[in-house]
Amino acid sequence: MKASLLLVLVCAAVLAAGTRTDTPKEPEALVKKVQEYAQKAVAMAKSAFTTVQESEVAQQARQWLSDNANLMKERLARLKEQLVELWKPTPAK
Structure with a gap:
């Protein structure tokens, strides 16, 4: 409501x-x-x-969120690592 x-x-x-x-x-x-x-x-x-x-829909949504929370954390950590590598200065030759 x-x-x-x-x-x-x-x-x-x-x-x-x-x-x-x-x-x-x-x-x-x-x-x-x-x-x-x-x-x-x-x-x-x-x-x-x-x-x-x-309701069953709310219970399913909570279950889905808890199941996928770790997956999202892993993906965000991987993305962060990739961004750090991207912004590292390259050695001059």
Whole structure:
């Protein structure tokens, strides 16, 4: 869930809580309702993130990254060695 979506949900909660409040003299009730809506939105976002993290695609991606990390390190080391050799001054004859 994107942060912008979470912001929209919080704004909607504020508007909904404002329309449900009986009188404008009850800011505590409004704050309490906004906090409840925000807690629900956070719980939904956490649930969505957990679902994504536990998905099979995410697990496969993590496995692929861990499998290929050493290969990438070796390739970068080899590239670094080649660049060092390339920049070495050649002896004058």
